[in-house]
Amino acid sequence: MIFLIPTAMVLATANCYVAFYRNAEQLFRRSLISAAIVIFIFIAISTEALGLFNLINRIAIAAIWIVFNITLAIAWFRLKSIHGLTFAAIAERWLNGTRNFCRELGTFTVAMLAVLASVTLIVAVAAIPNNQDSLSYHLSRLGYWIQQGNVAHYASHIERSISFSPFSEYVHLHTFLLSGSERYFQLLQWCCLAGVLALVSMIIRLFSSTPATLRIGLCFAATLPIVVLESMTTQNDLVVAFFVLAAVFFIFDYIRNHHLASLYLIPLCCAVGMMTKGTFLFYVLPFGIYLFIAMVRKSAFRKHIITFVAAALILTLAVNVPYWYRTYEIFASPVGTLSSGNQNTFTGPADYISSVSKHTFLHLGFVSPGNRYNDFLLNQLQNLHAAMGIPLDVPRLGMPFKMNKLNFNEDFAHNFFGIWLIIFSIPLLIFTRLPKAAKWYGWLSFLSILVFCFFISYQTYGSRLHIPFFLLAAPVVGLTYGSVLPAWPARLLPFLLWIAALPFALLSSAHPFLSTKWFFEKIFPPINSALHLNIRIDAANLNLKQESVFYASPGRLFWGDHWPATEILLKQVNALNPQKIGFVFTEASFDYAYQFLLRKPGRTFAHVRVANPSQILEDPTFQPDVIIAEKNDGPGFDYHEKSYRLAMESDGKWLYVPSK
Structure with a gap:
């Protein structure tokens, strides 16, 4: 019965195309993204509704998907007759659009992206989910929900399983009940990354039509180490990033092109984004304020303010309040108690500077002979804190700070090359000749991480929480470097990013495509010793030496x-x-x-x-x-x-x- 989901996706994409995007740019990508959001909101609402009647079981889930598909099919036949279109004609337009897009990217760039996508897809399907958070609370929820026939809270030693946002697990619940298999769990994040890359390309095209900006921006997003690693897991950071970028694209698309459909897709993104992860709010907030100001300033937009705000509030509350209420009944807080330890407590401006600097330095570390590079950076960070008169490690500002070296784990990998490209893009954004809207997009993207740093304290696993920011920054990197780099460096940069990302796709410490045991026992020790990198490769380092997912038993992977x-x-x-x-x-x-x-x-x-x-x-x-x-x-x-x-x-x- 798992085929019901892709069938609904195809029908929803066709309906969105005919109803909204027949004459729009990027018609296939727009239709696909809009359809995905419709499918996601259907999963969110139907899961809560079925749970009210204790109908979380395979028969009921299959039944609502059949009804949903029939509804989409009826809508398709009506739209088809109104507009005189056939599915074959639409598919041909989609195919032509895809060909043009690939031609614009170039064969070499398409090949690089295809290799990364293929490796991560194979691992996502072949590997048993074994991310530590997933084993503790992301996936453990499913068994109890199915057992009790609803998504009500249950007694649990693991508070995160009954307090952290549940949307990604609702998707897993549907795929599991329809297929009876865990094999589809990790496809959610992989598919959301594909959607994110589509959104990055669409955002770039709002501001620039040059191939260089598109290549650089897409390759930057696709090769971020933490993104590559998470695309093979059942975490939810790429899922929330999808909703963040979708909301941001629709905001700028509405302001620039006055597409009313884009305006009313934003509330859908907000409702399901908040149901995925609370950090959605921090990253979208600056863009939401920008949209509100734009709507107030322009008379053509002003008439939609009340209905838009009402739709956003009503839908977000309707989707999220049931889960928040269940959590409040247990913990006297709609978000539980564990998340409170991740919040900053400021006593002055120096605390905020400390938070921003530690979140930034989290990505700046790297391997070096004798660890001299990291020691130098850590010394600078300590000097900054000494000058401000506060300790580097203060409990109210998060966990004790630690410089990263090189990590192949999806909880701790950082984006060394990515952060430096972003840092150098800031002066380029100031001085490069770009459309005014592009500069606004860039500054709002940087403001989003500043908002995040205001609310969320430093954590050693903070890199994955930064994923939405790095993906928001991808168009900025593409636009700035694509504008200033000559032809051959503009082609070389994506290749270098791809080379740097390939080991993360092949040698994940949790579920490697290739055996990390072979690599870290035979290849790496001489390098580690000769260069005095001082990287621990013993068993204490998160079970770094792993067999390939194609040979390891589930128990060994767990x-x-x-x-x-x-x-x-x-x-x-x-x-x-x-x-x-x-x-x-x-x-x-x-x-x-x-x-x-x-x-x-x-x-x-x-x-x-x-x-x-x-x-x-x-x-x-x-x-x-x-x-x-x-x-x-x-x-x-x-x-x-x-x-x-x-x-x-x-x-x-x-x-x-x-x-x-």
């Missing part, structure tokens, strides 16, 4: 070097053939990994002995046949009028069984 000990415990669990399994976890436990490896027809899971406010949601009638704990609860305990004793311990994991 737990790395800890898999043998975990396997012993799971074999013991299965030997007991339990129907009900209880979990006692920490916030960082791999909930989804346990579910994946222990899943059987009729078997149910639940978190037990929960210590946070969600404990009120524990089912008093649930009496587990076994309890797997990642906390030591001693030799035994009572739970729901049943006694349990410790049966075994393996590598920091405890198995409790009922006492006889």
Whole structure:
């Protein structure tokens, strides 16, 4: 039944084309992006609606997709008869547009992008999802939602799973129930990156028609290390980036071309963007203010202000309030409590400068002999803080600061070349002759990261939170460097970015296309030693030495070097053939990994002995046949009028069984 989703996508794209974009520029990309947003809003609303009636199951999900497809098909036949178009004619126009776009990019650039896209697509489909956050809370939600038939909150040791925004997981929920497989999970981020690249090209074309700007901007966006790595995961930073860039494109498209469809697609982006990740608001806020001012200033726009603002508020609240309310009932806060640790607490202007500087320096680190380059930069950052009279590391301003070297993990990889290109693009934006609207776009993009730095404190994994900014900056990089570079450097720059990105596509530390074990055991140690790079390549470095995803077992991909000990415990669990399994976890436990490896027809899971406010949601009638704990609860305990004793311990994991 998974074919229902691409069928809906094709029908929605055709409908958007006929209804809105028959005579527009970039007609295929516009139609595709608009259709994707319609599909996403359908998933968000239908999931909440079905959850109200406890209908989160395969039959109900398939039924609503069939109804949705029938509705789109009826709309298509009506539009087709009104405008006298056939699908073959539309497909031919789309194909011609795609050919022209590829011709404009050039064969070499298309080939580079195709190689990156192919490698990441293969990994996204072949690899078992094993990102640490996904194992803890992104994917673990699905099993409990399906088990209870709705998307209500449940008792959980992992607070993020019942407080962090759920939209990406709603998409995973639909693909899983329609296909019965996890193989489509990582395609969401990969497809959102494809959408982002389409949006980057569309934004660039609003301001420039030169091929150089398009090549540089697209290659910049496609080769960012953190973007390449995340496109193969089930995180949600590329998903939220898609909605950010879509909203921004529609804002500028409406202001420039007066497309009313663009204006009313913005509320859809806001509703689902906020449902994906709260950082959506920070990146879109400057552009939203710019749109409001433009609408107030121009009489042609003024008449739409009330309906637009009302649509944005009503739709955003309607889509998000149910989840916020469920979270508020548990934590007395609509966004939970864990996110409060990521917020800045300022006592003066120096604190804000500190936040901006640390977010910037997060990307400036790199490998160097004796680590001299990083030591120099760290010294400058410490001098800045000393001059301002504040310590570099203050708890109210985030985590202790650490200079990056080189990291192939999707949580910590940074954008070394990207940040330097952005820094040098700032003076170019000032002095290069660009359209006024392009300069406004550039300054608003830089303002967006300043807004982000005002609210969000420095974190060691902050690079992935910066993804929307770097992708917003891609058109700026394309426009500035494309305007000043001669022909051959303008062609060389995308190639150099591609060469730098290729190792991240092939050697991800979480799910490598090629074996990182071979690379870090045979190739890298002599380089590391000869150049005195001082990079740790032992097991403590996030299980850096991994087998290719084509050969590694799911357990190895989940737990790395800890898999043998975990396997012993799971074999013991299965030997007991339990129907009900209880979990006692920490916030960082791999909930989804346990579910994946222990899943059987009729078997149910639940978190037990929960210590946070969600404990009120524990089912008093649930009496587990076994309890797997990642906390030591001693030799035994009572739970729901049943006694349990410790049966075994393996590598920091405890198995409790009922006492006889």
